[in-house]
Each structure stands twice: as structure tokens, then as C-alpha cells.
Amino acid sequence: MTVRPAFPPPPAAAHRAAPPLLVVAHGSRDPRHAATVHALTRRVAAARPGLRVETAFLDFNAPAVPQVVRRLAADGVREAVALPLLLTRAFHAKTDIPAVLREATAGLPALRIRTADVLGPSPLLTAALERRLHEAGLDDADRASTGVVLACAGSTDPEARRVIEGVARRWQRAGWRAVRPAYASASLPRTEDAVRGLREEGVRSVAVAPYVIAPGFLPDRIARGAREAGADVLAPVLGAAPELAELLLRRFDEARLPVSGLSVA
Structure with missing residues (x-):
């Protein structure tokens, strides 16, 4: 990556x-x-x-x-x-x-x-997401076969949700099998549902990329959902x-x- x-x-x-x-x-x-x-x-x-x-x-x-x-x-x-x-x-x-x-x-x-x-949104945020996925064990050879869940904190604001959906669409064009948004609160789908949805689409490898800056209650909820749904890779938060x-x-x-x-x- x-x-x-x-x-x-x-x-x-x-x-x-x-x-x-x-x-x-x-x-x-x-x-x-x-x-x-x-x-x-x-x-x-x-x-x-x-x-x-x-x-x-x-x-x-x-x-x-x-x-x-x-x-x-x-x-x-x-x-x-x-x-x-x-x-x-x-x-x-x-x-x-x-x-x-x-x-x-x-x-x-x-x-x-x-x-x-x-x-x-910013390409630098996408680059940071890719950095964290790389640190979690993915590399460019995995890209075409991997579905990614872009896991966000969540918002009731429709503008914010549209932005997240746009980030997912643009990031998928970077060569991922699929990129799907998910939310830890306020909106659906939840992380675990997005992971299962990718499995139902026939995606064999699923990674969860938390689109959050720092650890806390909602990032922990994202991580639990990823583990419960059997995601293959869980990246760290964006952090520093x-x-x-x-x-x-x-x-x-x-x-x-x-x-x-x-x-x-």
C-alpha cells in the first residue's frame, strides 16, 4: 500500500x-x-x-x-x-x-x-486509512480480493452521511473489491452488519477500517462488531x-x- x-x-x-x-x-x-x-x-x-x-x-x-x-x-x-x-x-x-x-x-x-x-474529506485521510490497514497486515496484493468496511462513529446529519458515502465510493475506485460505510451510532448499518453483508456478496476477505481519530466508546463498539462478525482484519484507529x-x-x-x-x- x-x-x-x-x-x-x-x-x-x-x-x-x-x-x-x-x-x-x-x-x-x-x-x-x-x-x-x-x-x-x-x-x-x-x-x-x-x-x-x-x-x-x-x-x-x-x-x-x-x-x-x-x-x-x-x-x-x-x-x-x-x-x-x-x-x-x-x-x-x-x-x-x-x-x-x-x-x-x-x-x-x-x-x-x-x-x-x-x-x-481528504485524500490524506484515505492515505492514513491505508497506512493503518497495511499495519494490520494487508498489502497491495490483497486489494482486489478484499472488501473494506469504512467504520465511522455515526451522525444523524444527512450531509455527514453523504460525505462518508462519497469517501467509500472514491476509495473503492482505488482497487478494493468493495468499500461499504458503517456506523457505530445514529445511522445504519452497524459494522457487524456491513461485514456480514460483504460476506453475503461473496467477498471472502473483509477488513474493517475505523474512520475515527482516537480510541473511545464508539471505536470500541466498532471493534466489537468487527470481531463478532468475523472480520479478517481490524485496523487501528487513525491516531497520530x-x-x-x-x-x-x-x-x-x-x-x-x-x-x-x-x-x-
Whole structure:
């Protein structure tokens, strides 16, 4: 499988002194979640020396978004870029994060926060999925005979589901026997149903590729479904893959270009 970590320099428009990058993650009671998020943001910081990278969580973990925003303001920061650590534009991206940022900056008129786009869809995410499948034991020789379940957390947002379905269709064109989306919550089919459906179609080798960033309750549900249905391969979560670190920096740079990103102040 082709994997290609690369960290291109920022575009010319982003060469001026960079504002801090505030990565906003969902958070989880599972300690593996925060540990994975921090590993990813450390990788981002290492790939862009001199860039201030802060991490904040919507729930369950510290520091919370308002705490980090206040710290930035106290340090005299006038501009920052908030980047939702999300794969699709669903409820958290459309509602939760904008509301939290508006509330956090309401009493800080000197601080302007621009919001970057969510991570997906992107070819870099597909490359990260392929990296994880490769680590789980698949290689290019398996591609034509393997059906893949693109296992997502799930959303009630129809736009998010359409995006996931599009990712599956495009990824199948990379030579897989089949790629089918599945969801751990909110939508159907579940991972185990998608695995069984591929078997019924005559696919002999089935791999499950979690389209989630960090471990937690829903990724564990994906893994249980994969094992219960007898999937041949279960890939790890995306985690701190180099492709994700590159993608975060690309979204950060895009948000700083003219007429890009959404200001919340």
C-alpha cells in the first residue's frame, strides 16, 4: 500500500508570523482518547517548528476550550486559528464548536479566532486509512480480493452521511473489491452488519477500517462488531498518523488565506 507522509512548507501567504493553532477535540472519559489527541498535536508542533499549538476539549477532558482561550488572551495573543478535530461537518462542527468559541471570546474583544474547516474529506485521510490497514497486515496484493468496511462513529446529519458515502465510493475506485460505510451510532448499518453483508456478496476477505481519530466508546463498539462478525482484519484507529498531522497543518494554512475560514469575533 502507498503511504506518503509529507510536510510541505506553508504557502507564501502564510509565511508571515503565524498565529497559534488551537486544536479542538471532542473529549472522552476514556483516557486513551486524550492521550491520542495530544500525541497528534505534538506531531503537528514538531512538523512546524515555531508554531504554537494548543489543545482543548469540548467535554470530559481538560483543558476546556474557554480555559485555553483565556490563556491565549492573557498572553497577549490577538489572533488564533481554531481547528475542529473532526472528520465531517456534523452537529459538533456546525453548532457546538462555534457556540463554545463565541461564548469563550465574548469578553475578549482584542482576540480574534478564525475557525478552520473540518478534516474530511481528504485524500490524506484515505492515505492514513491505508497506512493503518497495511499495519494490520494487508498489502497491495490483497486489494482486489478484499472488501473494506469504512467504520465511522455515526451522525444523524444527512450531509455527514453523504460525505462518508462519497469517501467509500472514491476509495473503492482505488482497487478494493468493495468499500461499504458503517456506523457505530445514529445511522445504519452497524459494522457487524456491513461485514456480514460483504460476506453475503461473496467477498471472502473483509477488513474493517475505523474512520475515527482516537480510541473511545464508539471505536470500541466498532471493534466489537468487527470481531463478532468475523472480520479478517481490524485496523487501528487513525491516531497520530503523519497524514493527519499534515492535514491539520493544511487546514490551518487554508484558514489563514484571504476569504477563508470563519471568524467568531
